Amino acid sequence: MSAGTLARGLLAWAVSTVLACAVLHRAFALRIDRDHPSAVVASVWAGGKVVARAVLDSKVDRAPALDAAMQAHPGAMRVDESIVGEGLLWVRPETVFSLSLVAGHDGLAATFDGRTEYLTPDDLLSLQVYEKGIAVPGLGFATGVDVPVVFAALSERFGVSALDLIERARFRRIRTVRSPHSLQAPRVTAETMTKGDVRAAAVAAAEFLARGVDADGKFRYMVDAPGNRTLSGYDWPRHAGATYFLAQMSALTGDPAIVQAALRAANRLRERGLTDCGDHRCVGSDAVTDLGSTALCVIAFVEVARSHLDTSYASIVPSLASFLRSQQRPDGEFMHLYDRNARRPLDVQFLYFSGEASLALSRAHSLLGDPRDLEAASRSLAYLVGPAWSFFGSRYYFGEEHWTCQAMDDLWDRAPDMGALDFCTRWSAFNRKLQLGGADSPFDADGAFGLGPLLVPRLTPAGSRTEAAIATLDAMRRAGLDAREQAALDRQIRRSLALLIRHQFLPGPVHLLADAEAVRGAVPGSEVDWQLRIDYTQHMGSALVRWLSIAKSE
Amino acid sequence: MWLPGGPPWYLASPGMLSRRAALVFGLSDFVTATLIVFGVFGALPARWAPVDSVAALLAASKAASSAMLLAAATRAARRGTPVGSTSASDRWAWRLARAGAGFALAVGLFLVSTLALTASWLSGVYGTVGRGGAVVLALAAALVLPYLVVLPAVQLCWFAPKSEVGARG
Numbered sequence: 001m002s003a004g005t006l007a008r009g010l011l012a013w014a015v016s017t018v019l020a021c022a023v024l025h026r027a028f029a030l031r032i033d034r035d036h037p038s039a040v041v042a043s044v045w046a047g048g049k050v051v052a053r054a055v056l057d058s059k060v061d062r063a064p065a066l067d068a069a070m071q072a073h074p075g076a077m078r079v080d081e082s083i084v085g086e087g088l089l090w091v092r093p094e095t096v097f098s099l100s101l102v103a104g105h106d107g108l109a110a111t112f113d114g115r116t117e118y119l120t121p122d123d124l125l126s127l128q129v130y131e132k133g134i135a136v137p138g139l140g141f142a143t144g145v146d147v148p149v150v151f152a153a154l155s156e157r158f159g160v161s162a163l164d165l166i167e168r169a170r171f172r173r174i175r176t177v178r179s180p181h182s183l184q185a186p187r188v189t190a191e192t193m194t195k196g197d198v199r200a201a202a203v204a205a206a207e208f209l210a211r212g213v214d215a216d217g218k219f220r221y222m223v224d225a226p227g228n229r230t231l232s233g234y235d236w237p238r239h240a241g242a243t244y245f246l247a248q249m250s251a252l253t254g255d256p257a258i259v260q261a262a263l264r265a266a267n268r269l270r271e272r273g274l275t276d277c278g279d280h281r282c283v284g285s286d287a288v289t290d291l292g293s294t295a296l297c298v299i300a301f302v303e304v305a306r307s308h309l310d311t312s313y314a315s316i317v318p319s320l321a322s323f324l325r326s327q328q329r330p331d332g333e334f335m336h337l338y339d340r341n342a343r344r345p346l347d348v349q350f351l352y353f354s355g356e357a358s359l360a361l362s363r364a365h366s367l368l369g370d371p372r373d374l375e376a377a378s379r380s381l382a383y384l385v386g387p388a389w390s391f392f393g394s395r396y397y398f399g400e401e402h403w404t405c406q407a408m409d410d411l412w413d414r415a416p417d418m419g420a421l422d423f424c425t426r427w428s429a430f431n432r433k434l435q436l437g438g439a440d441s442p443f444d445a446d447g448a449f450g451l452g453p454l455l456v457p458r459l460t461p462a463g464s465r466t467e468a469a470i471a472t473l474d475a476m477r478r479a480g481l482d483a484r485e486q487a488a489l490d491r492q493i494r495r496s497l498a499l500l501i502r503h504q505f506l507p508g509p510v511h512l513l514a515d516a517e518a519v520r521g522a523v524p525g526s527e528v529d530w531q532l533r534i535d536y537t538q539h540m541g542s543a544l545v546r547w548l549s550i551a552k553s554e
Numbered sequence: 555m556w557l558p559g560g561p562p563w564y565l566a567s568p569g570m571l572s573r574r575a576a577l578v579f580g581l582s583d584f585v586t587a588t589l590i591v592f593g594v595f596g597a598l599p600a601r602w603a604p605v606d607s608v609a610a611l612l613a614a615s616k617a618a619s620s621a622m623l624l625a626a627a628t629r630a631a632r633r634g635t636p637v638g639s640t641s642a643s644d645r646w647a648w649r650l651a652r653a654g655a656g657f658a659l660a661v662g663l664f665l666v667s668t669l670a671l672t673a674s675w676l677s678g679v680y681g682t683v684g685r686g687g688a689v690v691l692a693l694a695a696a697l698v699l700p701y702l703v704v705l706p707a708v709q710l711c712w713f714a715p716k717s718e719v720g721a722r723g
Contacts, residue, residue: 441680
């Protein structure tokens with residue numbers, strides 16, 4: 001084959017590929033017409049379930065079945081989903097089907113034997129099938145819709161098997177717009193966000209966590225929001241983190257319900273969480289305990305004591321702080337595990353723990369004034385921003401660790417470290433590059449930190465990274481650093497906080513929730529993942545409190 | 555490997571190849587084989603037979619081609635002549651390199667088309683993918699195009715049979 005033949009062949013390949021791409025794109029793209037919906041799926045929801053449904057030509061149409069359902073179910077709500085776009089949908093292969101629906105925005109229509117049934121975005125949110133389809137091993141997330149659950153729902157509607165549907169039904173993707181719009185909370189943005197918005201969000205978050213603390217001080221650790229079901233699982237670090245936030249909010253609001261919940265949670269940590277680690281006290285019950293649990297416990301107890309909820313907690317802090325110090329190596333790094341049977345530390349490291357320990361020791365020193373705590377915290381910070389993050393390319397890449405910069409800010413008035421502030425300024429700038437813009441994805445993601453435009457971003461990284469970003473901004477202001485850098489960081493922070501407030505259940509999509517009041521104030525895992533774990537709300541809440549504290553000083 | 559417009563690869567008459575060209579293509583095939591092994595078996599988080607088997611075949615053919623071209627270049631250096639048709643080993647090196655290039659080009663064209671079609675489908679379904687999406691696609695294309703399209707196309711031209719062109723390099 002001559003070079004000319006090869007060149008012509010490659011040109012033909014390039015042209016045919018471009019043409020095929022254009023055809024494929026056009027076939028699957030939706031042509032959205034909000035003014036002329038093709039149909040309106042009108043549903044009456046009660047207790048988070050559909051109790052009646054009709055497909056209407058327009059929103060002003062009435063249907064006797066809907067009126068009857070509204071009469072029969074006091075408190076029921078009619079919600080219309082107008083179909084503003086329809087497009088091609090392949091249900092095979094399963095991977096293609098799973099990825100064919102934009103999470104939270106797309107549903108599907110299935111026609112079988114002349115009858116059409118709709119699984120609207122609200123139906124799919126209620127079933128919690130978005131982002132549950134294809135698990136990506138190693139990266140710890142899933143994407144796409146859960147195809148078996150979707151077919152199970154359709155099979156139930158049609159009364160035929162999933163196989164029959166796959167073989168004989170015709171499927172279309174639908175894009176809907178929900179009304180009434182009153183279901184949506186006012187859209188808070190970086191530009192419109194006020195201190196009042198932030199305070200209201202923080203209070204609602206604290207009230208949600210406080211409602212979940214039982215008489216023994218145990219949180220509702222994980223809640224499935226649509227059904228208001230408590231799910232299994234528990235751990236001490238997140239218990240301590242949530243206790244810390246409740247203590248912060250107790251000081252801010254003085255609300256007796258929040259104060260009592262904070263004290264019950266702190267008491268549980270004191271009575272059931274503490275154990276002996278050699279000559280010290282630590283948190284855990286297993287033979288091997290970890291540094292992070294004890295560090296977060298110190299942070300929580302210091303907050304309870306310094307906000308005068310119960311100053312007796314100050315007396316427990318020295319033994320816990322001495323445990324943290326005993327785990328520190330001469331170079332400043334911490335050994336993250338402790339073998340209680342062998343009575344010795346295990347020199348292994350995990351994400352977060354060293355930063356948590358540094359912040360905990362700084363807080364312990366601010367409460368009790370033991371110079372050994374200050375020295376240990378400073379040495380740890382110097383290690384974290386120095387040798388711990390020194391490799392080829394370390395100026396261009398950073399992790400998601402978000403405690404170091406909080407420790408840096410906390411230590412600033414007692415042991416300022418310009419190197420640490422420089423590190424945190426670069427860390428924040430790196431995160432700013434990763435921050436999604438409003439036009440970067442089909443989701444309401446402005447201010448989020450995601451894994452790309454096709455995956456619904458998780459909300460917790462916005463909360464945790466923003467806590468650290470606010471700490472960095474605070475230190476930058478105190479150090480009098482570049483005003484332009486401060487302005488850029490301020491806007492980054494406002495975008496993330498606005499995102500969190502937009503997605504907080506205030507009250508959220510109440511028609512899809514079995515008990516909207518029970519979960520009011522919670523922060524979900526993402527725009528479409530409505531599992532509510534205590535740390536999702538805690539990270540957001542602590543970020544809001546921190547922002548209020550620096551906004552107050554402006 | 556049969557390519558349109560030419561005889562089956564095992565019947566084609568090898569052309570002449572300079573020692574430098576044999577060395578450069580031998581090394582580039584080695585780099586390609588290494589990148590395929592690390593990229594597919596090191597970087598991809600899961601194993602999937604269709605991808606793994608094609609990658610293994612491709613890496614093996616590139617590794618074999620690399621070894622034979624480098625050996626031919628060494629022999630030619632000792633002889634002080636170009637790599638050519640005087641030695642049976644040289645002929646096999648030439649044929650294997652040409653077959654490997656053809657296979658790599660076929661895989662590369664299929665892969666780029668599949669990536670482009672997938673991107674078109676995803677942008678049809680999801681609409682805007684923003685700068686992040688564009689960067690990911692550009693990186694994917696940049697990783698595949700040089701090694702599995704441009705290099706094999708150049709090799710196929712360079713390794714053209716004697717009937718089509720004379721000595722190269």
